[in-house]
Amino acid sequence: MRQNKVTPLEEALSYLESGMTIAVGGFIGQGDPLTLIDGMKRIRHLKDLTLIANDAGYRERGLVELVRRGMVRKMITSHVGTTPYIAEAMNSGALEVELNPQGTLVERCRCGGGGLGGVLTPVGVGTEVENGKQKIEVDGQVYLLETALHADVAIVRAHKGDWRGNLMYRGTSRNHNTVMATCADHVIAEVENLYCMGELDAEAIQTQGIYIDTVVRSDLLYAVERPVEPAHYTDLPIKEV
Amino acid sequence: MRQNKVTPLEEALSYLESGMTIAVGGFIGQGDPLTLIDGMKRIRHLKDLTLIANDAGYRERGLVELVRRGMVRKMITSHVGTTPYIAEAMNSGALEVELNPQGTLVERCRCGGGGLGGVLTPVGVGTEVENGKQKIEVDGQVYLLETALHADVAIVRAHKGDWRGNLMYRGTSRNHNTVMATCADHVIAEVENLYCMGELDAEAIQTQGIYIDTVVRSDLLYAVERPVEPAHYTDLPIKEV
């Protein structure tokens, strides 16, 4: 580990390989790591990815762009209703989608990051979510055993970050970024604002630098891009990294 | 629920009854809710309590004072080495002690607060901790099923709090206070500094007011009492509340 984890975008993304499982923070555009996703779009040889993420972005912006480019084999997710293309890709057989209740997805990633094998949740009992899962009764209540998820790489976005990878988020952009930052072998954080060591309040840090391997500067344009009125999908010329 | 949850100490403690299970935040003096514990010491009729807490305090200060008064039947805890009287009480048969690995205790309380039935942890496999517990294998690794803990009441201490029970902690006094504040039917928080609505930073709140039923002002003396050199044990005259 280096003391200063700040790295140029393309060097940071050179860690990625085809076939990897990638955990991604964000919630339908809020806190989505768009700089890193846009960087991934340009890596022409990257494919067969499995994505762990709450959703695929918003309309045509976010992880759905990787799916459109045929880079994704499978999504482990909770909601794809904001990205109509995902259902299309699924129906055509190009994409496998595994739906999890959102709280279950969070717990499974937390287990993966926190050394736990799984959790017992009442959520999903009596629904299709229970298919293939072990049911365990504790004190007369039936729970599903939901097992840990762990990724090769996680990508997250924060509002502030320091050289060591300490992160702070802003408003509802915190969401899944904190848990995704814990559940991978290698974690890349993009930060909208970069600070020197000691500039962030030790009491207010929301992801500790111990979890972060690489810090990349966000493209500041994304920080003000409105997810409620997302940019139109434009198929930019793909440049191989 | 009232909009202003601030309550006089004795009114707040009038909720307590003999036989209750009480979850307590703090770590060997750091963040221990001493104002509330001192208030409990004065409730002469309170007994048969079960305490869920990381420890019993430091030397003669903290939960050990309730044990000394014969108010406690059982402690579900992780470490009692800093309060020698606990081993004495246990050996004399006056107190039952259930030891949990600290991380397991945290997860069990988090389950109780978060609607989960239990978690699978590798911690304790091959030790006495596994006695009487279900072992579950996931992907070739053996885990213990550790079940949820839930309390009737929780007592916690924070550095700052507002009328609605939003809490912020200071330094290492945060520790178990955040999780204990979630795992009880009724939660009483003592705060060293009380703020009006909106004075605390919405991004920095560490326990959300939704978890808190009653806010009590800490005795400010305790905020500067040194846990590293705790006050000598003095058996103050007991006054019935």
Added chain:
Amino acid sequence: MASNKETIARRAALELHDGMYVNLGIGLPTLIANFMPRDVYVVLQTENGALHLGPRPDPGCEDVDRANAGNDPITLLPGGSYFDSMTSFCMIRGGHLDATFLGCFQVDGEGSIASYMIPGARLAGMGGAMDLVVGAKHVFILTEHVAKDGTSKLMKRCTFPLTAADQVDVIITERSVFRRDKGQPFVLTEVATGYSLDDIAACTDMAYTVADDVKLEAFGR
């Protein structure tokens, strides 16, 4: 005359009582905020990580990092807070919310709902709905009484994949209110202006009983 959705939201708002912590689902339930009585103090949660939502920000003052689970811009009231998804779903599953109001595709007499996919037609995903329905102390389902093709949305048994089984406490439509205790059948407690008990029976497929003190002309229009 009010739209069906407005009628439902207006009636649902009457279920809010002082001091409740509440999550309003995407779509129709969000409209309830417009009809909350001014003198009732309710704390709204959104599952993507905020508590104590205030009114929608003024046009042009929307903030990219302040939005609800439907991606609508939000403000926070004093005493509000932001938190992450780990915290949010412990709050939801752990029974800390007094109520959740949700829409659905189908609801049935056993208190089950279907809201996350229509096989062969629509794939949305359950998002936080399964957690909300299992975790909240009271589950209110808001739905139009009949589908566009005229069939009842209050069915004997849901035919789409379930969001949760046996969890619904109250159904509010533009024509009626039904309540039940867990494991029990629904009881018709209110009928809206313009409908008779027979009208309700004709457009309701699920089994239910009629309360002794059922209120006619209870709300609507």
Added chain:
Amino acid sequence: MASNKETIARRAALELHDGMYVNLGIGLPTLIANFMPRDVYVVLQTENGALHLGPRPDPGCEDVDRANAGNDPITLLPGGSYFDSMTSFCMIRGGHLDATFLGCFQVDGEGSIASYMIPGARLAGMGGAMDLVVGAKHVFILTEHVAKDGTSKLMKRCTFPLTAADQVDVIITERSVFRRDKGQPFVLTEVATGYSLDDIAACTDMAYTVADDVKLEAFGR
């Protein structure tokens, strides 16, 4: 001449490498901080919720809300942070710490340790030790080689209740260093100044092999 504890701590400090995240247990392991090489950048964690511990504060500048798991006052270095126990134990169990250094009552040839109670004599409780030993990537046990009664603390099998089974990677005593791969027996890799291979054999009950390149006079005094 240095005390046994100082010799052990000084030797243990050589195991610290640039960029490691490390938890030092209460007691003897805490002394390691005094011997950390100045040019080695190591981040210290304490399980009660802080990362990046600095030197002990000046006398009179101790703060009630800034202490480690042994209740000793701490400072934080720039880049440090405070967090709660939920976060701390996910960090510990999840393999995010490169190493933990712990004391013990007993350690054995199967890589198991006993450190939290002596039946009939002492009840401490495991605190965070079980989580640390299972979760940290490398587990270093620091112990005097023999107990006060002259018996070896490096036993065939622990007799007190175990803190963890088959988790220890390295044992450092004032007389020797042993290393092993999980599931394998220990290998003697270093002998301290003043001791021979025979001396070590005489005071070690656990089974071990001797490394081909075992270092004699490797450290100490």
